[in-house]
Amino acid sequence: MAESLLTQRVDAIRRLARRGAAAALGKVVAKTRAEDLAAAMMHLHPPEQRLVFGQVREDSVAAVVLASVDPQDFTHLIKDLPVDRLAVLLAAMDPDDQTDALEHLDEETRAAVLQRIHGEEREQVEELMGYRPDTAGGIMSPLAFRLSEDCTCRDAIAAVQEVSDHEQIYYIYVENEVHQLVGVVSLRNLLTHAPSTTLNEIMIRDVISVTPQTDQEEVARIAGRYGMLAVPVVDEQRSLLGIVTVDDVIDVIREEAAEDMLLMAGVSEQETPNLTRTQAVLQRVPWLMITLGGGLLISEVIRRFNGVLSSDLILAGFIPIVMGMEGNVGIQSATLTVRNLATGRLEGRAGSTVIAEMGTGLSMGVLFGVLIGTYCMVRYQDYHVAAAVAIAVVTGMTCAALVGTAVPLTMKRLGIDPAIATGPFVTTAMDGVGLTIYLSIASLLLGGR
Amino acid sequence: MAESLLTQRVDAIRRLARRGAAAALGKVVAKTRAEDLAAAMMHLHPPEQRLVFGQVREDSVAAVVLASVDPQDFTHLIKDLPVDRLAVLLAAMDPDDQTDALEHLDEETRAAVLQRIHGEEREQVEELMGYRPDTAGGIMSPLAFRLSEDCTCRDAIAAVQEVSDHEQIYYIYVENEVHQLVGVVSLRNLLTHAPSTTLNEIMIRDVISVTPQTDQEEVARIAGRYGMLAVPVVDEQRSLLGIVTVDDVIDVIREEAAEDMLLMAGVSEQETPNLTRTQAVLQRVPWLMITLGGGLLISEVIRRFNGVLSSDLILAGFIPIVMGMEGNVGIQSATLTVRNLATGRLEGRAGSTVIAEMGTGLSMGVLFGVLIGTYCMVRYQDYHVAAAVAIAVVTGMTCAALVGTAVPLTMKRLGIDPAIATGPFVTTAMDGVGLTIYLSIASLLLGGR
Numbered sequence: 036m037a038e039s040l041l042t043q044r045v046d047a048i049r050r051l052a053r054r055g056a057a058a059a060l061g062k063v064v065a066k067t068r069a070e071d072l073a074a075a076m077m078h079l080h081p082p083e084q085r086l087v088f089g090q091v092r093e094d095s096v097a098a099v100v101l102a103s104v105d106p107q108d109f110t111h112l113i114k115d116l117p118v119d120r121l122a123v124l125l126a127a128m129d130p131d132d133q134t135d136a137l138e139h140l141d142e143e144t145r146a147a148v149l150q151r152i153h154g155e156e157r158e159q160v161e162e163l164m165g166y167r168p169d170t171a172g173g174i175m176s177p178l179a180f181r182l183s184e185d186c187t188c189r190d191a192i193a194a195v196q197e198v199s200d201h202e203q204i205y206y207i208y209v210e211n212e213v214h215q216l217v218g219v220v221s222l223r224n225l226l227t228h229a230p231s232t233t234l235n236e237i238m239i240r241d242v243i244s245v246t247p248q249t250d251q252e253e254v255a256r257i258a259g260r261y262g263m264l265a266v267p268v269v270d271e272q273r274s275l276l277g278i279v280t281v282d283d284v285i286d287v288i289r290e291e292a293a294e295d296m297l298l299m300a301g302v303s304e305q306e307t308p309n310l311t312r313t314q315a316v317l318q319r320v321p322w323l324m325i326t327l328g329g330g331l332l333i334s335e336v337i338r339r340f341n342g343v344l345s346s347d348l349i350l351a352g353f354i355p356i357v358m359g360m361e362g363n364v365g366i367q368s369a370t371l372t373v374r375n376l377a378t379g380r381l382e383g384r385a386g387s388t389v390i391a392e393m394g395t396g397l398s399m400g401v402l403f404g405v406l407i408g409t410y411c412m413v414r415y416q417d418y419h420v421a422a423a424v425a426i427a428v429v430t431g432m433t434c435a436a437l438v439g440t441a442v443p444l445t446m447k448r449l450g451i452d453p454a455i456a457t458g459p460f461v462t463t464a465m466d467g468v469g470l471t472i473y474l475s476i477a478s479l480l481l482g483g484r
Numbered sequence: 485m486a487e488s489l490l491t492q493r494v495d496a497i498r499r500l501a502r503r504g505a506a507a508a509l510g511k512v513v514a515k516t517r518a519e520d521l522a523a524a525m526m527h528l529h530p531p532e533q534r535l536v537f538g539q540v541r542e543d544s545v546a547a548v549v550l551a552s553v554d555p556q557d558f559t560h561l562i563k564d565l566p567v568d569r570l571a572v573l574l575a576a577m578d579p580d581d582q583t584d585a586l587e588h589l590d591e592e593t594r595a596a597v598l599q600r601i602h603g604e605e606r607e608q609v610e611e612l613m614g615y616r617p618d619t620a621g622g623i624m625s626p627l628a629f630r631l632s633e634d635c636t637c638r639d640a641i642a643a644v645q646e647v648s649d650h651e652q653i654y655y656i657y658v659e660n661e662v663h664q665l666v667g668v669v670s671l672r673n674l675l676t677h678a679p680s681t682t683l684n685e686i687m688i689r690d691v692i693s694v695t696p697q698t699d700q701e702e703v704a705r706i707a708g709r710y711g712m713l714a715v716p717v718v719d720e721q722r723s724l725l726g727i728v729t730v731d732d733v734i735d736v737i738r739e740e741a742a743e744d745m746l747l748m749a750g751v752s753e754q755e756t757p758n759l760t761r762t763q764a765v766l767q768r769v770p771w772l773m774i775t776l777g778g779g780l781l782i783s784e785v786i787r788r789f790n791g792v793l794s795s796d797l798i799l800a801g802f803i804p805i806v807m808g809m810e811g812n813v814g815i816q817s818a819t820l821t822v823r824n825l826a827t828g829r830l831e832g833r834a835g836s837t838v839i840a841e842m843g844t845g846l847s848m849g850v851l852f853g854v855l856i857g858t859y860c861m862v863r864y865q866d867y868h869v870a871a872a873v874a875i876a877v878v879t880g881m882t883c884a885a886l887v888g889t890a891v892p893l894t895m896k897r898l899g900i901d902p903a904i905a906t907g908p909f910v911t912t913a914m915d916g917v918g919l920t921i922y923l924s925i926a927s928l929l930l931g932g933r
Contacts (some may be wrong), residue, residue: 041828070709077829103709196676204672222671223653227645259553259738260519260733264713281730282711285737289708292741293823299745300819301812312840316847319816326812327852330805331859336800351793351800352786355915356779358804363750363775363908367768370749374742379490380526391761398765405771410780461811468805484649 041071045078052083057090064090072096081111088112088201089391098127106139117441118144122151130156131176131283134163171254172247174287174374175277181208182234184217189230195222206266208275209238211418216242244269247276251287254377258284295373298454299323331465336471343478347422350477353411354470357424359402361431361469362462368392368439369461373453376443389440396436400429419480432471435465490520494527501532506539513539521545522552530560537561549578555588567593571600579605580625580732583612619705621696623736624717624726628659631683633666638679644671654714656725658687663664664722667690693718696725700736705828707733744822747903750774771908778912782919789923792930798869799926802860803919806873809852810880810918811911817841817888818910822902827891838889845885868929876922883921884914 044067051060064072064087072091076084078407101109101124125133125148132395137145137160148159159177166172180198182191186209198410207225218238228237244267245254258266258281265278285463301322322429337354338346344350372388375381381388408425440459443453493516500509513521513536521540525533540546550561550573562570563840574582574597586594586609595695601609608626614622629647631640635658644653656674658667667687677686693716707730708714714727750771786793786803793799821837824830857874861867891910892902 053806056502068710070711071916074709074828077827192675195672223644223647226641251867255734259734260523260732261517262519263921264730276829281713281734282708285704285708285730285734288734288737288741292737293827296741296745296823297819299748300815302816303822306889312843312847315840315844319844319848320815320851322816323809323812323848323852326808327702327805330808331856333808334801337804338798339803341797344799345794348790348794349787352783354788354800354803355782355786355807356776356920357805357910359775359779359782359915360772363772364768367751367771368748370746371751374745378526378742379523382526385657386645391764394761395764395768398761399768402765402769402777407780437668455722463808465809470804 037092041074042078044071048075048087049079049083052079052086057086060087061090061092062249065092067331069099069109070097070103072102073108076100076104076108076112081114084108084111085115094123095125098124099127101136102128102132107134108168109139113140115133118147119151122148126152126156127178130159130163130178131174131277131475133160134173135168136184137164138168146257170247171245171251171268172264174251174254174275174283175247176283177277178202179265179267179275179278180204180206181210181275184209184211184235184238186234188225188228188232188234188237189232191220191225191234192230194226201307203280205278205280207234208267208278209234210275214246214275216269217273218242219267241265244273245279246270251279252291252377254279255284255287255291259288264365287476291377295377295452295454296322298452299370299373299458301458316387325459326463329459329467331435331472333463333467335363336467336474340474340478343474343481346476347417347420347481349411349415349417350423350474350481353407353424356407356474357427357431357473358466358469360407360428361435362465364396364399364432365435365439365461365465368396369443372440374441376447376453381444385444386466389437389444392436392440393433397429397437400432403432404428420477423473423480426476427469430472430476431469434468438465438468491527491541493520494524497524498528498532501528501535503844506535509536510539510541514541516544518548519552522549522557525549525553525557525561530563532555533560534564543572543576547573547581550574550585551577551581558585558588562589562593565697567596568600571597571632578625579608579612579627580623580726582609583622584617586613587617615696618700618715619696620694620698620715620728621725623703623732624696624728625724625732626726627651628657628714628716628724628727628734629655629792630659630724633658633660633682633684633687634751635683636679637674637677637681637683637686639675640669640683640844641679644674644858652729652927654727654729656683657691657716657727658683659724662721662722665693665718665724666722667691667714668716688839691716693722695719700728701740701826703728704733704736704740708737729921740826743901744826744903745902748819748822748907750908774908775912778908780915782912782916785923786914786922789927792923794864796869796926796930798860798864798866798873799923799930802856802869802873803922806876806922807915807918809856810884811879811914813845813881814847814884814888814911814914817845817885818892821889821892825896825902830893833891838886838893841885841889846878846883849881852881853877869926872922872926872929875925876918878926879921880918883917887914888918 047063051063079087088100091100101112104112125136128136137148140148149197152160152286182194191207198204204222207220207222208216209220211217218240219242220234220238242258243261245257247268254266265280267278268275268276404425407428408421411421411424438461446453446455496512500512506612539547540549550558553561564829574585575584585596588801598606614907631643640656647653653671656669657665658669660666667689669683669687673686692706692710694706696717703715716727717725719725753767853874856877859871860870860873887910895902896903
């Protein structure tokens with residue numbers, strides 16, 4: 036459903052929900068796809084969400100809705116759901132969605148739901164839950180279609196015919212007698228060879244695979260690079276544990292992009308419009324505290340230079356421009372570095388990148404130092420302030436480029452998400468350094484007056 | 485190939501390239517996948533890139549390399565390539581990659597290459613090039629596998645067997661007698677029905693499709709929402725023009741995320757480590773110019789308040805903190821809004837979002853206004869400055885939240901990319917407004933002293 040159609044449907048749902056017109060609402064819900072219902076949820080308030088969800092008649096549809104909504108909406112939807120019903124809906128999900136759903140439950144509910152899942156399925160789920168959520172193991176589905184290498188194309192086709200409609204076959208994975216993944220065959224390949232040909236004869240042997248511990252970003256990169264619809268996950272013995280399908284890869288890419296963007300701005304990643312005011316405030320306050328702390332330190336720095344500031348009031352007028360320009364250069368460098376780290380472009384060229392960025396910072400510093408200095412002379416005929424501003428901009432921009440590049444590179448090496456580097460922490464630090472440079476130079480030049 | 489292995493391979497390639505060991509380089513290149521060669525390119529300098537590319541023996545491999553590299557690297561690779569060779573390589577590409585490649589050529593080369601493409605293929609390419617690059621038409625491939633609705637499963641399987649190995653079949657699209665798209669069938673469905681069944685009997689009739697004008701972001705959203713491996717593109721008569729495949733969807737999501745992130749920081753999207761210093765500087769300068777212009781205006785504002793600043797020097801010390809805190813709140817609001825606009829979360833709730841964000845801004849303003857005001861009193865016993873800072877922080881943070889939310893919403897409505905809203909333009913504007921509020925309140929309170 037296109038976005039505009041979805042908006043209309045959401046409006047209709049919302050109107051009906053407000054009027055409490057359950058029967059009419061049920062009709063609209065019945066003719067809406069599960070994926071659209073899930074998409075509609077994010078435009079509805081929690082009570083509306085539950086009202087709509089209550090109108091979903093088929094378990095299979097309700098399961099898809101639950102599996103497709105954002106974690107935030109998921110929590111709202113299941114709030115009043117009895118554990119038995121929850122267990123039924125989870126049982127109707129694919130194993131990887133099931134695991135995700137379980138991970139979003141509080142501990143008590145999770146244990147209660149797990150108790151209601153039996154035998155093999157429970158073992159499977161518990162095994163999947165053992166992997167970290169941001170690894171291949173954490174996002175894989177164990178439903179990989181696998182056949183033995185001596186299986187003929189005829190038998191393979193028969194096997195494909197018997198698979199439940201529920202399961203989508205991306206590729207046919209081929210195993211040897213000790214259950215190692217040795218090849219892969221496409222569905223179409225089965226059709227283009229003689230029925231008596233064995234899979235061994237037609238399979239691609241050079242299978243690209245990952246381990247359960249592979250970071251999800253790396254899995255996404257591999258799937259994207261080779262245009263794979265599913266990436267097989269194997270253990271050390273090369274036995275096939277499951278597959279990460281392309282729809283999960285898309286989710287990963289979206290998630291990681293959103294995470295980086297919000298981290299860069301100093302917002303926690305969980306924030307969505309359905310948060311309460313207090314929650315929203317509490318999630319942003321820590322970042323502002325960093326700015327506050329830095330700002331108070333900076334105010335002390337300025338205080339120390341009160342002598343020079345009072346002797347030349349024009350100096351104060353250029354504080355914002357010096358801070359702003361340097362902050363900008365720092366953010367530019369940091370963002371580019373974060374970006375290029377994410378795409379793998381900087382692999383093995385950290386040193387040259389820092390130097391190149393410093394060069395760019397210096398060039399821009401000279402350009403803008405001259406511009407601002409000239410302005411200062413023309414506007415105020417104040418050569419001392421002009422010189423102080425110019426030198427501060429040159430030095431500060433070069434420093435900002437250095438810090439903006441080096442900090443994310445260092446963070447990456449320490450295993451910290453480099454996106455934090457463009458957030459309030461580094462911005463504030465750069466403000467302090469830039470200002471100190473500016474006022475120190477100014478007091479050197481003007482101190483004698 | 486995992487990232488660590490790729491790094492090793494890149495190191496080997498680089499060493500061999502430096503030594504000019506062409507024969508050894510040729511061997512390494514021959515045993516590396518085309519996609520890995522493309523990935524390796526971004527770690528190599530342009531001369532190394534061309535040396536490696538020259539060692540690729542098979543046209544099909546060279547075509548995949550060219551189709552997979554970034555636009556930047558593409559330009560480096562084809563720099564010295566004769567037009568005839570380029571035409572041969574482009575002919576070996578999928579039509580959608582061919583179109584992309586042509587769009588990255590300068591006009592002269594493009595015309596020369598197009599002249600070397602003949603007949604139907606040229607028509608196809610020219611038609612594809614008629615669509616805007618960021619629409620479904622611009623990224624679709626015309627290679628959609630289509631059959632008539634009265635075709636039997638038996639005949640359909642025979643048709644599948646005859647398709648060239650080159651082309652991947654995602655779904656079988658079903659057309660009626662006037663070539664309208666009326667249904668879709670999966671490859672596996674062909675196998676699970678009696679050979680004499682017609683496609684009409686087994687197809688899914690409710691086909692999700694887009695038009696060539698649909699924005700690529702919307703296509704990506706649809707593919708992701710419904711877990712589609714390919715999205716059909718139809719014209720107003722519902723005839724099938726082509727498909728957007730999931731690998732292109734992944735590219736779109738990555739591109740849009742990168743674009744947003746860089747726009748937010750005020751960096752042009754094209755920048756990669758292989759730019760020359762001058763290019764890098766020139767791409768960032770426009771954004772800094774905005775900061776410069778804004779900063780100069782702000783310096784004038786401060787100048788106007790010189791009277792109050794000289795009467796109370798503590799005031800100047802709090803300029804950075806007032807600007808920093810408000811800037812932070814503005815960026816937080818703007819980033820969240822950009823993010824929620826991108827995911828479609830804000831559809832039809834613009835008004836309530838602005839009010840909610842202003843509420844959050846106000847709450848944080850009160851919190852930090854009290855904190856900073858108290859600090860000011862304790863540290864300097866200056867009640868006037870304390871009051872001015874506190875009031876300025878409350879007002880400024882609320883304004884910043886308002887501006888940070890309203891500007892991207894307005895931009896979206898005007899058809900401008902809202903990510904620009906968090907860039908230097910708005911940040912600088914917010915600095916100016918915040919500072920004016922601060923100094924105005926201060927001069928009101930302190931003016932009489």
